[in-house]
Amino acid sequence: MRIDLHSHTTVSDGKLSPAELIAHAAMSQLDMLAITDHDSIDAYADIPIPELLPFRLIPGIEFSTQWSKLEIHILGLNIDLTSPKLQAGIARQHQHRLDRAGEIADKLSRLLGIDNILTAVRQLAHSDHNIGRPHFARYLIEAGVVKDDKEAYKLYLGMGKKAYIKPTWTSLTDIIECIRASGGIPILAHPARYQLTWTRLNKLIDSFIEAGGQGIEVISGNQTADVTAELTTICLKKQLLASCGSDFHGHEQHWNKLGHSRPLPHECEPVWNHWH
Ligand code: AMP
Ligand code: MN
Ligand code: MN
Ligand code: MN
Numbered sequence: 001m002r003i004d005l006h007s008h009t010t011v012s013d014g015k016l017s018p019a020e021l022i023a024h025a026a027m028s029q030l031d032m033l034a035i036t037d038h039d040s041i042d043a044y045a046d047i048p049i050p051e052l053l054p055f056r057l058i059p060g061i062e063f064s065t066q067w068s069k070l071e072i073h074i075l076g077l078n079i080d081l082t083s084p085k086l087q088a089g090i091a092r093q094h095q096h097r098l099d100r101a102g103e104i105a106d107k108l109s110r111l112l113g114i115d116n117i118l119t120a121v122r123q124l125a126h127s128d129h130n131i132g133r134p135h136f137a138r139y140l141i142e143a144g145v146v147k148d149d150k151e152a153y154k155l156y157l158g159m160g161k162k163a164y165i166k167p168t169w170t171s172l173t174d175i176i177e178c179i180r181a182s183g184g185i186p187i188l189a190h191p192a193r194y195q196l197t198w199t200r201l202n203k204l205i206d207s208f209i210e211a212g213g214q215g216i217e218v219i220s221g222n223q224t225a226d227v228t229a230e231l232t233t234i235c236l237k238k239q240l241l242a243s244c245g246s247d248f249h250g251h252e253q254h255w256n257k258l259g260h261s262r263p264l265p266h267e268c269e270p271v272w273n274h275w276h
Helices: 018-029 042-046 086-112 117-124 133-142 147-155 172-181 200-211 225-237
Strands: 030-034 056-067 072-079 185-188 216-221 241-245
Touching: 018 030, 018 042, 018 172, 030 042, 042 072, 056 172, 072 117, 072 172, 086 117, 086 133, 086 147, 086 172, 117 133, 117 147, 172 200, 185 200, 185 241, 200 225, 216 225, 225 241
Parallel strands: 030 056, 185 216, 216 241
Antiparallel strands: 056 072, 072 185
């Protein structure tokens, strides 16, 4: 079975539109796909009859959350897209994104002496409430301020840089509650990417479980075999469900193809065992 439960479209910072991603998933002979845009489920509005697809589409989202001053990403898989609690949670995130975008634009305006940056960045995002740092990076490149993405984050948008604004995401606990209320399964996304020591990662996972979290991405993108072995151990020890996803953003990340991650270690319990 070819399964990918973590992917992005132009609704957040992916390069393919929802329709293009769907077509690509069909061509790649996927059996199951979850579209998990950052803080948004808008992609699903563009897929009117999921039952007609040649693979199973699992409704999903990737929330940015706050835990102990860190930004932690939580996937909600198999959510009910019509859940009022889910929609309220998303609306809160959108307000955080919009507020932060205004602050980043103000900072950049002062630094660069350019007016109306927010107006220009708005045109690059799918909608106002999905504005993220990648849209600011694209703006800075197109305005000739920086030469590439790398420079945009290094000089302006990266953590602690000149136009960095600390995000105020909803807490990990509240997001997990919101995913559970919508019938979804909360999964800790790419656990090895927060650069935590294993002790601290275990603390994070304990808080995640205490709040109602149910699984972790044992396989994320093209991580090393060592990382997979550690995450398998944690997954088994804490009796969590296991998920796998590429975190596909587009074809230019040629090392990270849709549906081509390694299979889940056989001793882990796949999250999709819970879906009928
Ligand atoms: P946001 O959710 O709006 O804070 O944007 C986060 C996204 O910005 C990440 O998913 C990356 O795509 C991108 N990003 C953040 N920091 C960097 C960085 N240092 N280099 C390249 N991309 C980055
Ligand atoms: Mn992203
Ligand atoms: Mn993420
Ligand atoms: Mn992602």
